[in-house]
Amino acid sequence: MTIDSTDRAIIAATQAGLPLIAQPYAQVAQELGLDEPEVLKRMNAMQDRGIIRRVAVAPNHYALGLTSNGMSVWDVEDDCIGELGAQVGALSFVSHCYERPRALPDWPYNLFAMIHGTSRDEVEEKRGQIAALLGGACRGSEILYSTRILKKTGLRLRLREN
Amino acid sequence: MTIDDIDRAILNRLQEGFPITTAPFAQVAKELGLSEADLIERLDRMKTERIITRFGPFYDAAEMGGAFCLCAMEVPEDEFEAVLTKVNSFPEVAHNYERSHRLNMWFVLATETEESIEEVAASLERETGQRVLRFPKLREFFIGFRVAA
Numbered sequence: 001m002t003i004d005s006t007d008r009a010i011i012a013a014t015q016a017g018l019p020l021i022a023q024p025y026a027q028v029a030q031e032l033g034l035d036e037p038e039v040l041k042r043m044n045a046m047q048d049r050g051i052i053r054r055v056a057v058a059p060n061h062y063a064l065g066l067t068s069n070g071m072s073v074w075d076v077e078d079d080c081i082g083e084l085g086a087q088v089g090a091l092s093f094v095s096h097c098y099e100r101p102r103a104l105p106d107w108p109y110n111l112f113a114m115i116h117g118t119s120r121d122e123v124e125e126k127r128g129q130i131a132a133l134l135g136g137a138c139r140g141s142e143i144l145y146s147t148r149i150l151k152k153t154g155l156r157l158r159l160r161e162n
Numbered sequence: 163m164t165i166d167d168i169d170r171a172i173l174n175r176l177q178e179g180f181p182i183t184t185a186p187f188a189q190v191a192k193e194l195g196l197s198e199a200d201l202i203e204r205l206d207r208m209k210t211e212r213i214i215t216r217f218g219p220f221y222d223a224a225e226m227g228g229a230f231c232l233c234a235m236e237v238p239e240d241e242f243e244a245v246l247t248k249v250n251s252f253p254e255v256a257h258n259y260e261r262s263h264r265l266n267m268w269f270v271l272a273t274e275t276e277e278s279i280e281e282v283a284a285s286l287e288r289e290t291g292q293r294v295l296r297f298p299k300l301r302e303f304f305i306g307f308r309v310a311a
Contacts, residue, residue, distance in 0.1 A: 089304030151258035
């Protein structure tokens with residue numbers, strides 16, 4: 001999948017956010033010396049191709065009361081992880097759900113699911129729901145709570161000049 | 163920092179996606195029964211008050227050729243701060259969290275190419291003297307949490 005230099009310029013101009021004005025894409029176009037229809041066409045195309053997941057707000061979870069967050073990890077049998085991972089990912093309280101490689105012998109877990117709630121009790125209750133869903137296909141699990149944010153920079157792509 | 167029912171409706175609606183059209187706020191405002199100016203003003207206030215952390219396109223960096231890898235280290239308590247300083251000094255280290263586990267430091271490496279992940283992880287091991295466990299994404303089942311505001 002390739003993007004050209006104009007797409008890159010649009011990404012660079014918008015990855016920190018859109019201006020809160022009536023015609024935000026027109027302003028982006030003006031900054032880049034492009035026409036607004038060109039920007040709309042390219043951004044819609046990038047959305048169709050999955051380069052833009054969506055244009056949306058990211059609410060501050062803490063401000064909305066979701067102060068408890070745990071990374072739950074599960075050792076799921078390899079031949080059912082596809083089906084079960086999709087079911088865990090579909091749960092409303094799971095924000096990210098990935099299959100990742102085990103690192104034996106230190107780390108037997110291959111399914112990672114971030115759980116969010118208003119308290120640790122709530123997160124534990126939700127973890128129980130995942131355990132019930134996985135049933136006998138799961139050989140073990142843990143939950144890792146974050147105790148401190150050590151660094152948090154937005155994931156900014158440094159755009160190559162080409 | 164308080165939000166009312168209208169703010170909640172805005173947050174719920176705008177997590178689902180914002181139009182890429184010439185007057186997108188007018189379109190969403192109409193759906194919500196608000197004026198365009200009111201919608202923009204409320205978003206502006208919620209951004210200032212940090213109820214919204216970001217508003218705009220979410221790019222899938224992997225689709226653009228970037229590479230990411232979740233990594234973990236078991237850092238001895240008495241070396242934690244020294245190791246942290248070294249790890250955080252790498253610009254490729256994006257998020258970094260202390261977690262309640264034997265593997266107590268978890269961070270995400272973000273680089274432009276797949277090969278750079280290995281290079282950066284290897285230099286982190288050299289500089290800190292600690293092993294870096296790599297957990298690249300094999301399959302993504304879901305990303306894109308919607309909070310009921």
